[in-house]
Structures are given as structure tokens and as C-alpha cells.
Amino acid sequence: MRGGTRKLTPRMTTVAFIGSGHIGGTVARLAVAAGYDVVLSNSRGPETLQELVDELGPKARAATAAEAAAAGDFVIVSVPLGAYRKVPVEPLAGKVVLDTNNYYPDRDGVFPELEAGSTTSSELLQEHLPSSRVVKVFNNIFYVHLRALPRPAGAADRSALAIAGDADAKAQVAAFLDAIGYDAVDAGTLADGWRYQPGTPAYGGLYAGDTENFWESPGVPTGAAAVQAKVDAAQR
Numbered sequence: 001m002r003g004g005t006r007k008l009t010p011r012m013t014t015v016a017f018i019g020s021g022h023i024g025g026t027v028a029r030l031a032v033a034a035g036y037d038v039v040l041s042n043s044r045g046p047e048t049l050q051e052l053v054d055e056l057g058p059k060a061r062a063a064t065a066a067e068a069a070a071a072g073d074f075v076i077v078s079v080p081l082g083a084y085r086k087v088p089v090e091p092l093a094g095k096v097v098l099d100t101n102n103y104y105p106d107r108d109g110v111f112p113e114l115e116a117g118s119t120t121s122s123e124l125l126q127e128h129l130p131s132s133r134v135v136k137v138f139n140n141i142f143y144v145h146l147r148a149l150p151r152p153a154g155a156a157d158r159s160a161l162a163i164a165g166d167a168d169a170k171a172q173v174a175a176f177l178d179a180i181g182y183d184a185v186d187a188g189t190l191a192d193g194w195r196y197q198p199g200t201p202a203y204g205g206l207y208a209g210d211t212e213n214f215w216e217s218p219g220v221p222t223g224a225a226a227v228q229a230k231v232d233a234a235q236r
């Protein structure tokens, strides 16, 4: 993504996590590897995250969700969508919030507005966080592939991730992605995020390569042109 990318200096930036499971924990590992401090949280309490904190070392700590939200300069929300209304609101005001979430009715319960296609899951989170700026990212890559595919800037086999949201917030997210080993593909406004939600060509298999066995794929580098083509191929 070109343009006025705001740099997020790792040593000055704390990345916080509301939800530290498969995808949140993976982004936390990449963030620590890139030099960021991280604050992890979940629903059960900080003590249940000790193993991950120990693995990540001195740049990581665990807190309650409200404490993590307050501590983060940059906050990743990675909970089952059904829990999105429990995400703390006030401590996230004014912050860029990265939304990894997907809608799975069997897991999350039925949301009639999502069934009708009148809004998107990231727009629901944005409504819940009216003073934050939500960017949809990380939702369409399996955590195993996300962990396997970071590459240095300029590497021929660097992968890209789609981002949707407000322009300045996307520039900040693109800088974060660059620091953790990914390029960014601008997929439009938050309302355009349906283009890589479950059921679209850009969802799930995009980073698995040409395989019939998604779960066995170690992850296949997928550059910006391939991501853009799949995002553009989405149809309602």
C-alpha cells in the first residue's frame, strides 16, 4: 500500500490483545518478534495466560481485557464474534482497533443483519466502538499460515494481507503489518470488508496454495497481486 504511512516505532508502541487464542496469540508472537511490547487478555483472567507470557518473554504481560485495552496504543480484537459486545468501549476511544473476527452462526448465534447482508461483522464492532477506528485484517488467514509466512520487506516471497477501514487507520495498520513481515492490500472502506469474509474467494484457502488438503498445507507465500485478484473476485 502506498501513501503517507505513519510509522509505528516498535520500542514506542504497545500492542494489546482482547482475545489471545489461535489468531491473537499468533499476532502477539509476530509483534514481539518485531520488537513491540504486548499486553494479552482473555475471558478467564491474566493468570490463565502465563504460559504464553513465559514463552514470549519480557516484552509480554497479561492483564484484564479492560487493562489491556487501556494499555494498548494499538489494539487487536480477536474473540468469537458472539462476544463482541463485551469488548471494553471507553478505554479504546481514539484508538485504532484491528478486527480479526468472522461470523459463524453455529458458534456465534444468528445475527439477522449479517444474514441479510445489510451490514458486516466489522461494522458491528465499529458501532460498538464509536470513538475507535476499526480496521478489518487477519480474518482470512489460518493462524498456522500467518505464523509461517512473515518475510522481510522486499523479499520476493513476501505475502500480503487485505485491510479495510478509514484511510489514516489503514496507513497505521499497513506500517504494523510491514514491521511484522507482511505487505498490505487496500480493500476499501470497512463496509467493503465483506469482500474477504467467510464464503468469498479470498477467505481461507488463499494462503494454502493449490491443495485439496487445506489443513495439511504449511502455508504458501501469496503476494499483493494474488490477494487483490481474490478480493476483486468477490460477488454478493
Ligand SMILES: NC(=O)c1ccc[n+]([C@@H]2O[C@H](COP(=O)([O-])OP(=O)(O)OC[C@H]3O[C@@H](n4cnc5c(N)ncnc54)[C@H](OP(=O)(O)O)[C@@H]3O)[C@@H](O)[C@H]2O)c1
Binding pocket: 018, 019, 020, 021, 022, 023, 024, 041, 042, 043, 044, 045, 048, 065, 078, 079, 080, 081, 083, 086, 087, 100, 101, 102, 103, 138, 139, 140, 141, 142, 143, 144
Ligand atoms: N483460528 C484462526 O486461524 C482464525 C483466523 C482468522 C480469523 N479468526 C477469527 O478470529 C476470532 C478468534 O479466533 P481464534 O481462532 O483465535 O479463537 P480462539 O482460539 O478460541 O481464541 C479466542 C480468544 O478470545 C478470548 N475471549 C473470548 N471472549 C472474550 C471476552 N469476552 N473478553 C476477552 N477475551 C475473550 C478467549 O479467551 P478464553 O479462552 O479465556 O475464553 C480466547 O483468548 C474469531 O472470530 C475467528 O473466526 C480465526
